[in-house]
Amino acid sequence: MTLSESAAAPVDEVVLEAVGLTKHFPVRRRLRDLFSRTPAVVHAVDDVSFALRRGRVTALVGESGSGKSTVARLLAQIYPRTAGDIRLHGTSTRVRGGRPFRSYVRRVQLILQDPFASLNPVHTVRYHLTRSLKIHGNAGHGAEDLDAALGRLLTRVSLTPPERYLDAFPHELSGGQRQRVAIARALGADPEVLLADEPVSMLDVSIRLGVLNLLQDLKERLNIAILYITHDIASARYFADETIVMYAGRMVEGGDSETVTQNPAHPYTRLLTDSAPDPERITGDGAGVDTAAGKDRGQGEPPSLIAPPAGCRFHPRCPHAMRRCTTDLPPRLDIGDRPGHWAACWLYDPDTVAADAPGSAAPDADPAVPPPPAAVEQDGTATLGEAR
Template sequence: MTLSESAAAPVNEVVLEAVGLTKHFPVRKRLRDLFSRTPTAVHAVDDVSFALRRGQVTALVGESGSGKSTVARLLAQLHRRTAGDIRLHGVSTTVRGGRAFRSYVRRVQLILQDPFASLNPVHTIRYHLTRSLRIHGNAGRTAEDLEKALGELLTRVSLTPAERYLDAFPHELSGGQRQRVAIARALGADPEVLLADEPVSMLDVSIRLGVLNLLRDLKDRLNLAILYITHDIASARYFADETIVMYAGRMVEGGDSETVTQNPAHPYTRLLIESAPDPDRITGAADATGQDRGNGEPPSLIRPPAGCRFHPRCPHVMPRCKVDLPLRLEIADRPGHWAACWLYDPATVAAEGSASAAPDADPTIGPPPAARTGPRSSAPAVPLIHRAEDAR
């Protein structure tokens, strides 16, 4: 599908879909484990399901080691999935290389995190872009067609005049310019989906907004579906239409970005937001009620804890959390907002609501998060980074 056909396709059409996506990396056994019949593996991703739609950005948010980048590489078919399915336009897709893989990556392109390592330092920008155009059959038939295509690619990523950059080497460009070249290289395939694996985390803070605005402009003009992987939940609110939060390989919350970031439901999402720098908030290990804020390390993914994987750090842990894997439960505040947390199970809400109404209940503690009906005040609002018009 060409860029013109992609731009004319209906907005919100599901392009790429992950269904129960799972990836376990086998671990080499040690000498004392040679006679053990129990397979040892890192549970990097477990049962991840979401859809990427045309003209929309889906953000995958979580701390380091939560499985975000593994999800991107699974969708790019760089890793073989252990279980689950990847559907391109509703069709199950598995590629192992060769022509099938080339046909797939023509529609689904991955933008890597580090622009310093994603470009070959011994080749010019012309070489990188020409190779992309020729591999995917977009270089034209003549030298003039190729030069025109190269100029259009650099113009799309706001590197003008093109002649200034085509014969430059990667080390002669800034980090932001290198990342724009990496984006242009991905656009050389005329993709329908961009998998952006933390595309601004390696860049200076002063130029991150420009790259995000570029991706937003490309999404609108070319009707692309974008997966935006980040650990910065504030940029997810600014850039993404939908936000999904991951912890220890599992999805724990999802919904539209404004709701997830401003009215978080899952305790991990609340703690993730509280970790964002806020000069108006005094940091500490406990909140005003003296509750623990979830200190500790993420669990081992070789032997993940039973039940909810967040329960060893959760300030609202219940006995059920240590045994039963939480289901995806709808939150009543906004349509499509859900959390995988037993606090929002109707039975739990009813039981804790009656306990808080008991005569001997402690009035200083207040109702649990599941019983609150208004905006949750214990999780501070995510500061919104500057809009595009403020950056001009």
């Protein structure tokens, strides 16, 4: 599909879909594990499901090690999946290389985090873009067509005049310019989906906004679907239409970006939003730090993904953990404040909260922390207790 055909396609059409996507990496076996019937694996991604829609940005948010980049590489089919399905326009796809893989990446392109590492330092911008155009059959039929295509790509990513950059090497460009070249290389395939794996985290703060505005403009003008992977939930609110939060390889909350970032439901999402810089919370007197019996909220390390905890994977760090959280994996539960807002948290199951009476807290629960209400107040605001 060409860019003109992509722009004419209906907005919100599902282009790429992950269904129960799972990836386990085998661990090198030690001598004592040779006779084990269940080899150890790293549970990098478990049961991840979402859809990328044309003309919309979906943000995948979480701390380092939560499985975000693994999801991007699974969708790019760089990693083979352990379980689940990847559907392109509703059709299940599994490619291993050769022409099927080339046909797939013509429609789904990956933008990596570090532009200096993703560009060959001994080749010019002209080489990188020409190779992309020729591999995907968009170089035209002669030198004149190729030069025109190169000029269009650089103009599309706001590197003008093109003649100034075509014969430059990566080390001669700034970080923002290198990332724009990487985006132009991806656009050389005329893709329908861009998988942006933390595209601004390696850039100076002063130029991050320019790259995000560029991706926003490409989304609107070319009507493509974008997966935006980041650990900065504040930028997800600014840039993305939908936000999905991941923790320890699992999805814990999802919904439209404004709701997820302004009214977070899951305790982990609340910790993410509280960790984002906010001038209104800087008072100099420690206000906004929720301490109960001398403990900070969310204190501790992420769990081992070789032997993840049973039940909710966040329960060892959760200030509202209940008995059921330690045994049963929570399903997606509708919050009810906005359409499509959900959280994988037993706090929003009335039966579970009612069964966990105030006097029968889990052994590790802090008695100074009162149990949260069962679900949602009448005005639709999640009742987990404000930490700000």
